[in-house]
Amino acid sequence: MSERLIRGPLLHCLGEPDKDEAAVDYQPDALLWVQNGLVHKMGNYESIVKELSPTQLSKVEDCSQYLMVPGFVDCHIHYPQTEMIAAYGTQLLEWLNSYTFPVESGFKDPAKAAAVSKVFIDQLLNNGTTTALVFCTVHPESVDALFTEAQKHNMRLIAGKVMMDRNAPDNVLDTAQTSYHQSKQLIDRWHGVGRLQYAVTPRFAPTSTDEQLAAAGRLLAEHEGVYLHTHLSENVDEIEWVKALFPKAKNYLDVYDQAGLLGKRSVFAHSIHLCDSECERLAETDSAVAHCPTSNMFIGSGLFPMQRLQDHGIKIGMGTDIGGGTSFNMLQTLADCYKMQQLKGNNLSPEQSFYLATLGGAKALDMDDKIGSFAGGKEADFLLLDPNATDLLKFRTSHCEGWRDLLFVLQTLGDDRVIAQTNVMGVAH
Template identity: 60%
Template structure:
């Protein structure tokens, strides 16, 4: 029937955070049906409840050894760094100078930016990521190219032009007033168009002057509903540098706070080295932290205190942080998140991990009413995770005795091969094994 489709298999989605709601946080149907109507979730429930309600002639696709979950949400990633993923041997500040800035300098070329945007979005969908909060470069062309490609695919994406007017090579810097004008024009051109939204994007405090940060705050005030996306307290050397550059600030987060950059739609990547006052301000403002475990390990940045920020009420999502992160796969990223907590003597259970990659990400982005769940009215962005994707995964999951165990095995052994299909607004955009 036109406008209707149904997917039948094992369903899992979240309605709350397992850290606070326990077993009431998730909904699991061993034999369920997702009924999609005009790109939205009409109903997701046990098959026996949905079948009598389906319109006559609705085709039902069956997934026998799969887990159907909402699409992954990546709360921090750099699309221009796609070509430099897995660059060797530096910590954060040296890594930026050695690899990042030279690569990003090429994005004033719209053709080149469009080529990388295509590869980047292909990789996201192949890995089951349906929404991301994305860094561009200082060049407005980088954002236009990204949004053009995302719009063509009907994706829900958030992105912005980097603002960076000091402490970087001349060839990759902008200027405070010009970055304000460029960002304003991009907001007017793209924010709220189809499924696209804009993020005001100062790279991080050391590469923005006081004036540029002040103008970033003005953009947020002038355009309610846009996002703020930047980095925070990723690396000890970086934190020491911020203290030198901004002696009037109480701490790193206070630099952003004084500029008016803490809002419900502010997302700060990393947040590893935070004081108690910083955590309280994040919580009070409704701002979010994007935890980027793969990147934190790769760059030697530190171990994220997940339990501490959770207890203080801070919104938390998961970010792959490509290219500091080494994989587009959210499953591989969650595997590293588990290992970080193990190193801290803590545990991250697989249900909480999947929450952080789906509904937790939606909450961090203030999009809980649209994505990250199978509640009625949500957008039908979802994935089919194949529990038999590899011989080892099949061998192991066939011997699992609980949903908890199955999810942990999937989080630990899974990668892009586990993404059998990806749907955007109910339409298949990736099917494993097909170009």
């Protein structure tokens, strides 16, 4: 039996802070007891230490200088775009044609896909992301490479082959039939293997015909437990394009709805410019939204109406959206999230931000029974955050008054240097 015992300050969410004042559990002197990759027990050190044998007691790791938190959950990211992060100067539709499609065309080469997968997974772990929902490319080789690399680290990863049969260069297109058969083969090969799961992944409505979207719906119906991952209402020009391409649809979301793509494991990235009926339908079907603030600002897509979607009861998780997004780091993503909500007149609390990046993301991915907190029996994916990682942080955090103040400072000033250790199923990486 593998075992770890870690002592130090600990912070996690038991529920959504905006809905429950007691949702945040902070313990200044906790013991996290991990057995075989799962949380065996967690609680006040003095209460649990009595259960330890002398041998166990000698193995307790003193991490009092750090803050233990659950691993970050990234609900929307594109691994093939790692090499084009920080591409200059365009909005969504031009950006796809100028940068995205040319880069993605190279992922038919298994060697290239493997090389980028390694860089990508390393960046996730270096930045404290232990679970991610990932876009691959249209090429099955891109999926095989990513899952193979993730498996080396025992990561919880959801990914899928992009489905795209129109309105893009030929070298990144498939057909409705080939996308169905290739996706089906990948589901059979990877879904449920270790901690890996598959996402049916039509890029977005404009690059799929009705026939292909229907094929995506068949895949969901035929394979219980797989995910749906796509984009929705990111850009106003995109929305007008969808209206022209799908004149019979009531709205953008209805294009997906008619194909049977909504449900509790359906995640729609961006969702900035939704009408009330779209919000109501997302909530009704228990579908989730991935908010990607760094990308929304970098590509100029718009300001995410978080409060409005919360009022409708829609599940929301955070996404870095590399490479439209500008950082793999969830702390920097939360910093931009706060600033964006300030522009919307919404004073987002640090604990609600933290929830969105941990337990909220787990709920958005229908995984809150497995990850997102330190509840007994959950998978031990967790981080050690260093409040003294930089000279400025060391100075600023010495003046913090309580965990809430500390959390906000880490979210505002922190980056990958704050991630002192990333643990996957209790194993340090």
